[in-house]
Amino acid sequence: MAFETYIAPNTAFIFGLDNVLYPEKDYLLQVYYLFSEFMEYSAQLNAQAITDFMQLEYAHHGSVNIFEKTAAKFDIQKKYKSNFLLLHENARLPLKLLLFQKILSFLQEILMDRKKIYLIISGNKLVQLNKIKQMEWHGLEHYLKAYFSQELEPSLTANSIDFVIDQNQLKKEEVLYVGSKLEDQEAAKKAGIEFLQVTKLL
Template structure:
């Protein structure tokens, strides 16, 4: 991400979460680590490091389609791990905080200094996205930011941009979406 330069015609800047606020990789790899630890504990076999490494290599090769199934096959895991993995993704307590990109913090400062507003508009499972957001080291920026979930608004048959524009008393054309 590059530092956002406030535009005269934009009053509100909406930020996506993954790879905009922080590196998505930082969340995903911690989930893989926790999943490996969970499997090791459940199976009583020292396989956590191997599972984590297997999942990490596939992620870094951009080969995540069917990742859990491939992991199950590689390590002879039962199907009941699917539910555990999905629950872990949405509810895990991460061992390490997620750090905002420096460019994101600079953008927040530039927007604040220019009198602009900013918020989060994120797509995907709202529970999962909220879990990511609660693990970010906001450095105080969370006190100034509203969060909106695209999927939740669309499910309620609400256009996210119209809704957010109305909440901020703006025309939708005054919004810039960074994703």
């Protein structure tokens, strides 16, 4: 479906971050690689073996408890969990994070029509900031206004969306929320704005 179908009836667009603007795995797999390198340096473990295990584990089961599973497999001491978590907040990635190509095109078309773009970013603020700093924005960063839902509530709710709408004096009937998760959809519905599943753009 042409982007104009979504752009024409709206004056403002709200986006999530992870798996909306870019694939989250691109960040996590680089963090896992850096952790593996750290463990080779600190505990003389095989970095490649750890990287391979974490990549496979993530592909099959996601990121939940991935440190614990890796620690059990390679006999990694629990004290290293703090290093693992810290890497999520301050890792300097080998490769920049790239926006989904179709999302980049969508954002560019929105701006060409002189319409507003906002981000409501869920999750740990330090981790999310680290991602944002290492994205290839193609100059778009100058035209985006970002809000961290964690500063308003523990997780994304309609209140977070209402805050952005009120702060920027937006009309709900002219706002489109682009997200990927069920909680995004539920929050948008409760806030009274239209929701678009990002997969329809990809």
